Amino acid sequence: MVLATTLPDTKTRLLDAALLVIRTKGYAGTSVDDLCHAAGVTKGAFFHHFKSKEDMAVAAAAHFGAMAESLFSRAGYRELSDPLERLLAYVDFRKSILQGALPEFTCLLGTLVQEAYETHPAIAAAANRYISEHATTLEADISAVMATRGTPPTWTAASLALYTQAVIQGAFILAKAKGGPQVAVDCLNHLSCYLKLLFNHKP
Amino acid sequence: MVLATTLPDTKTRLLDAALLVIRTKGYAGTSVDDLCHAAGVTKGAFFHHFKSKEDMAVAAAAHFGAMAESLFSRAGYRELSDPLERLLAYVDFRKSILQGALPEFTCLLGTLVQEAYETHPAIAAAANRYISEHATTLEADISAVMATRGTPPTWTAASLALYTQAVIQGAFILAKAKGGPQVAVDCLNHLSCYLKLLFNHKP
């Protein structure tokens, strides 16, 4: 009889460690030994599960994408019926996540793509994929807002969805520069303000 | 009699090379040998001018900050007298810079701070300093807009100036993810739209 699920399996431990360590030290700044030490496994285990460090980064991007998808799809704001309220609540939800130390709430995909976009095409493609997937879920919500509130001149739902992601990524960079999340909160407040102005939100 | 200025001196060549190479491969992904090769100098010269790789990165951040300050202070949009037109022209000017390959127009400071914020405090501090200096010049322009057009509720010139920088940094990340500047242009268009809505700009 199996009493309890013990530790997550080795591969998952490595991926979880990768999320934290790479967000802390960057991809190139993280050695395979760093990862193994953080996950409490040996190098043999690492290269049993991943054929190279780059391969692991691609898997880590997928792991991060899956965690994010789970986080946002389960979040309470998803149940709001009014499309604009739901979109604004998304921004508020992102604000509420900005807690704890920087490596815990910043985006692995943004970190990866900035380092790897020229040197590691496979990593860049993976980061782009999961960023774009998240933007696409937003795009659906924005289309719903446009259907009820009217479409602002010239913009598409897709371009506005990408803009929100740019604001979020940029907010993380400023938070890293300033050493704390306050500036990121301010940026998300501006984003919220923009959305309300665009769609004539009445308070 | 000195006939002509020949090549820039060794230290400047190294710093210019650092701007390009670090923006291409990242800080940790760039070796001292890479830099020396790109600058056409030897390692002896490198360590003659910089006491360590980290020290060079701090100097490169200052070099980048000085080039940016020169670029923006000489730009034509500076001469517009209407504060709001000047602010909007700043965004247009930033759009016009998004030409050529990605390493040529992206921001060294954003790249550096994302990699170094936890592991190299001196680099992070330098990046923060020059990002904040640039934001401060913008803040003056924004204050002038507020004086003529009225202050939007709750915002300060400082927070709006930082927001513009977040949008720009985020736009660079998306451009790297998607492999070209188009998405960054779209983001700056949204930023322009926000500023116009905030300050009741009439076309």
Place this chain on the structure above:
DNA sequence: ACATCAATACCGACTGGTTGGTATGTGTCG
């Protein structure tokens, strides 16, 4: 019930190449 085989998961010593940094020498200019 039990021996056998094969696949999987993991270990840790090892390797060849690269890294940031140093030590020493050399030419040049005042």
Place this chain on the structure above:
DNA sequence: CGACACATACCAACCAGTCGGTATTGATGT
């Protein structure tokens, strides 16, 4: 001469990746 601006050779530490080995597991034949 001596301070500066490099060049060359070198080093110890570290790096990603390999390899021979072992422990465990589940399927199969008898």
